[in-house]
Amino acid sequence: EDQVTQSPEALRLQEGESSSLNCSYTVSGLRGLFWYRQDPGKGPEFLFTLYSAGEEKEKERLKATLTKKESFLHITAPKPEDSATYLCAVSYNDYKLSFGAGTTVTVRA
């Protein structure tokens, strides 16, 4: 049973073209929702943790928001260096994260 679904699978943007990535989840008793950035051949790099609906976090051109059923990662005026795969994960007990398959973002100059 899929607990975390990310969409779209791939996103091609022009530099400066803002967009949003979606992460929907079906777990009950959410303990936290995590966003990671992963570059090719590298381990995921932590970006944000969100704990409750209505919470927002920002870092440079990235902004993450959370509702009761989904999270959005907004990329404002992206640059080519924002090209990466963005992973969403949810924590539903003390030790485990359930990951989505990721959204691969390509930003063209």
Place this chain on the structure above:
Amino acid sequence: SQTIHQWPATLVQPVGSPLSLECTVEGTSNPNLYWYRQAAGRGLQLLFYSVGIGQISSEVPQNLSASRPQDRQFILSSKKLLLSDSGFYLCAWSSGGGNTIYFGEGSWLTVV
């Protein structure tokens, strides 16, 4: 600050050979430790986690095993590799249950 080291970065092994991937964490005590595997186009799959020395929980039945001989050392092993063991393996740590999990750089394993 905390750092996590994982090695080797890449590994090409024949079918039936043994495997040992090692991971160490610095700058923290009694971390939770994890081994994940990432297949192309799929999410990360949790293989093992450990909350203390000698305490290993397995998430999926498979050809692999894990050990934690020291507080900040985590080892992924296999006695006989299968072709299906090929993939990208990631070690990770957290400071406690429910907290953010931080990943190492990963190890590419190709079984030939």
